[in-house]
Amino acid sequence: LKYATCFFCGAAQLSGFFCYINIMHTLRSRFILLLTLSLIVIVSGKAQRSDNDIKFRLAQSYERSGDYESAVKIYAELYTKDSTNVVIFDALRRDYLQLKRYDDVIALFQRALARNPNDVSVLAQLGTFYTQKNDDVHATEIWERALATAPANEQTYRIVASTMAESRLFDKAIAVYQRARKACQNPNLFTSEMALLSTIVLNYTVATQEYLNMVRQTPSMLSSVQSRMASYTNRPEGLTTAITMTEAAAKTEPNNLTLLQLQAWLYMEGKQYDRSYDVYKIIDAKTNAGGRELYNFAEHALKEKFYSAAAKAFEDVVGLYPKFDMRSQACFGLARTLEDSVVALDTTNLFSEYIGNTPPPQAITKMYDKIVAAYMNVIKQYPSVLIAAQSLLRIAILQQERLLDFDAAKSTLETLNKEYVAHPGVTMEGTLRLGDVLLAKGELSKAEEQYMLLNRYAGGGDQKERAAFRLAEIDYFKGNFKEAQKKLRSLTLNVITDIANDAMKLQVFINDNTSSGETELKKFAEADFLKRQMKYQDAIRTFESVISSYPKSSLIDEVLMSIGDIRLRMKQYDVGIASYEKLIKDFPESLAIDIALVKIGRAYDLGLHNIPKAIESYQRLLEKYPNSIYVNQVRQRIRELRGDTI
């Protein structure tokens, strides 16, 4: 037997026999060896990674503290070790840019490109770095290269253009989007992006073109497009461009409803309601809206005080669409439009703030007649319903306040209160106004009855307070001053009501003028009542009788004022001015001098159109009564008359 040494464990053994023990040895030894090797590799790898992690965190810390130089050094070292790490790549890019080391960031991106020469995103960014370096030639070259990677793919253009836009290179981004359209043979590509960028660079022509394309492609985007266009339609040049281009588009595509709607909206943005209405007529016809589009337009135009367009639209709804479900409102809207437009034109009551309303001239009266006819038309077509009651009330108000035709107003209000009891919201106002009309006609008892009737209604606080004040006034006109005072006292208790001021004024007037005897006050109240009834000559005579009968009365200044007011209402400006001047001269202590001076100024200003005299009168007020409550409005008026730009 020959002994040999075991190859694995070195133990002596018989040659030719398997060393079973050694087999086990062998396996164990190999395992240990492998384990050891693995551990060495793992430990060394882990140590390596841990070292890199520490360095990375250190670099981040430097970066956070603003020490970009130190951060860059570490990031660069780490990147050399692992150029596939995108986090380190991005950190390095960031810090190079922060340090304005454009050559380094370009080199970094060039290395990345070497690995992946067709990476569009990397190329796009590289281009912007060249622009930051002021190297437009290379920038253009790189972007061209980026676009050439996949010239038929819209994503290529999207990436390049959006990278440009991020760097505020808006014009270049727009150019890229335009190229994309040609290259991809799709003229509708990037509409939204183009519109937005064009708006940013204030190129309203292109922006509008793109928005028009957007609504052509997706009509449901109309409201979104309108809100986006609104960012430039508030500028005159933006609005003009938008209107011109939309008009042209709508002309070439007359059946495109969205374009028409956009056009109509743009006209309204530009306050061109008549033109807008012309477009709405087309829209209404094309959509078979049966007048609804016209009605909506009319309501909008009325709200914005574009009366002629509103009237035209209401007229068309009423005339062309007899079956329109809101036709009654359209009829009423038409009458309201006429009324509002005439009232806006009626300058006959410039004095009303100071002396009350005066009857309008014939030309204006004719215009009011038309309005009355329009309301009558509503009532005729829709009798007994709320809209008819409202129409009747509007007629009565016009007759009472504008036309000063009390007989007509009385008749209208009596009809309203009798035939429309089902609409107490309207008849309450009708009852109060009937009382006012009867009062103006001198029918005191009947007026009282109407005011008392208001107590039957639940609610209506305002109307009831106004009625209570009128009842106090009736007592004053009748000479029942104590009763009037009693009623006025209760009204002045609630100072937050609208009527409290009027009540206090009358209360003070009665108080001040009853101390020296009631006889002359009764005469004055009688004249005042005649004035209320517009019996001007009688009123003047009665007022003058107060002066002749009670020349020392404390009421004389009030009398002169009232006579002046009546003369102005009668358009006898010179006589009126003389009455006020007498008041100023004879009663220098009167509390009414400041308002007398205002009225003189107004008479010269608005009645006689004598501007120098008007300014002189106003200046007298400023000079003599600098603390008057009228000084602000007088100052304002002087400046208007002087043509000051304030």
Add this chain to the structure above:
Amino acid sequence: MKISDVRFRIAEIVIVCFFVVFPALSQKILIPMDLTQTDHLKAYGIAYWALTKNIDVDWLLNYRGGSFMLGGFDLIAAECRIRGVAFQEVDGSTAAQIYADVQAEDNNMDVVRLEKPPKIAVYVPPNFLPWDDAVTLAMDYAEIPYEKVWDDEVLQDKLLQYDWIHLHHEDFTGQYGKFYANFSSAPWYVEQQVMYEKKAKELGFKKVSEMKGAVARKIKEYVASGGFLFAMCSATDSYDIALAAENADICESMYDGDPADPNAQKKLDFSKCLAFENFTIERNPLRYEYSDIDTPPSDMIDVSLEYQRSDYFTLFEFSAKYDPVPTMLTQDHANIIKGFVGQTTNFKKNLIKKNVIILAEKEGTDQVRYLHGNYGRGTFTFYSGHDPEDYQHAVHDPPTDLKLHKNSPGYRLILNNILFPAAKKKQQKT
């Protein structure tokens, strides 16, 4: 009659005429600026208007709140009435007594003759911005005419045509008011940035910050050559920062397309500033603050009603005879004035250059409100806060209606600045 008798009679007549006619001729208008004044702000407008009519205006420093004495009796009286400005008719002898009192050695008062209406420019952007400017509001209300200038005019040396320039709520650092965090997508902000960029390109600048820096330097040249500069709110600190940052990029990429220079702070040259030094710029582009000059910082202001009620600043008193300029600038009917905030609310005291005069401060704090200094042959005045009568004027807030604040002590300080360039220079007492 003897000749000597005739002479005597003539002398007698002359003397009588003198006493009868002279007081009438020398009748003056006194516009008091104390609490009896009905409209302090329009009173400045009357003084300015009188200068345009070649009527003498004397500013009676420290006399009844800094009153005005004017000739041109009838004309001025009528105009005062129309504009609602309280005045008193003063006869010759009373006027002489007032002048004597004001000029008495033992009174801290003096008379300054205003000579000519200053030509006023306001640096205003051509585009709409959703906030108002207290100075233009004050001038509009007081009816003091002014012209608007912008970057083109400044860079073309057109400022030399004006005596006084006001800097609107403007950002000279090129960071668009640092509104980025809150308004970067607002149409007015987007439009502003594009317009400014276009203008910079048109004028040959690569960046808006470079253009604004050049504008700031031109304005400094204007001051050096004798111009009067008045700035409010953020136009104050942003102006000095722009001057200091001539060689440093302090704008982050959202403002100028590339990042700020990390070493910008170190590169600031404070010697170039007019009023401030040693400040630290705010590097965070999303923070609504330029530097630590502003105190408290914009995002740490207490706007609670409780704080508002206790927020007042105090005007310093100067010697009218020895320091007429600061005295003019601090003429007011109140010396404790209600505070108001702005993008720049107060200036930190220890960052103000030593040669700058502090005109007002919040007592017991390091917060300076109002300062003045000389540079070259001109002067500059900085007034912090945005609107003296709107404690916190936010973007899109409606303009303050000065009809409701006719007697605003805070607004008066602005108008002092407008009249001060009209003053005749007189030899200073030593």
